[in-house]
Amino acid sequence: MKVxxxxxxxxxxxxCVELCPEVFKMNEDKGKAEVILPEGGPKxxxxxxxxxxxxxxxxxxK
Ligand code: SF4
Numbered sequence: 001m002k003v004x005x006x007x008x009x010x011x012x013x014x015x016c017v018e019l020c021p022e023v024f025k026m027n028e029d030k031g032k033a034e035v036i037l038p039e040g041g042p043k044x045x046x047x048x049x050x051x052x053x054x055x056x057x058x059x060x061x062k
Contacts, residue, residue, distance in 0.1 A: 001060050002038035003046050009057035016053060020045035 003023060005016075012031040016024040023041035027034045050058045 001062055003035055003041065003050075004038070004059055004061045005033055005035055006057040006059065007032050007034075009055045011055055013054060016049035016058060019049045019052060024049060 005024075007030070010032040012026070012033065014026060014033070016033050017026055020042065023035060023037045023046055024033050025036045026032075046058075050056075050060075
């Protein structure tokens, strides 16, 4: 399982980055979040970010 962000949908609100900076980082050029640690990141904060994303654009991919 790895975590992915649907960049098309991302609002660049930074919520996921604040909740889980080990896994998500802002791409300042694009104004979108990106995944820097798709596997092996802390699952709890990834789940929290998934639940908190306003547009539900963070997903687990098998
Ligand atoms: S919480 Fe969702 S919309 Fe906000 S920056 Fe992260 S992926 Fe984008």
